[in-house]
Amino acid sequence: MSASxxxxxxxxxxxxxxxxxxxxxxxxxxxxxxxSRGKGPRAIRVGNTLRYRRSDIERWLDDHTDPER
Structure with missing residues (x-):
């Protein structure tokens, strides 16, 4: 058998x-x-705390990066 x-x-x-x-x-x-305003990076509510996926933060940053000039 071979390793995956x-x-x-x-x-x-x-x-x-x-x-x-x-x-x-x-x-x-x-x-x-x-x-609370539905802006910023997407968050996940876990109990009474907010958590953020690293990938969502990176995507949000990419979406809000000024275009190259």
Whole structure:
């Protein structure tokens, strides 16, 4: 038998609001406000906390990057 060459599946890391605030350089209150207004990166409610998929943050950043000049 040969070993599988398919890459091992790993879950997309869930980041805390503290992680995202540091990454984006924004206060946590700004992230909470964006979430309540339906703006900013997509968040997941886990119990009473917000979590963010790393891929959603990266996608949001790509979507909000100024075009090259």
């Amino acid at each position: 060459t398919a890459p091992e599946w790993r879950p997309d890391p869930l980041l805390t609001i503290d992680d995202v605030a540091v990454w984006l350089g924004k206060p946590k209150n700004t992230l909470y406000a964006w979430h």
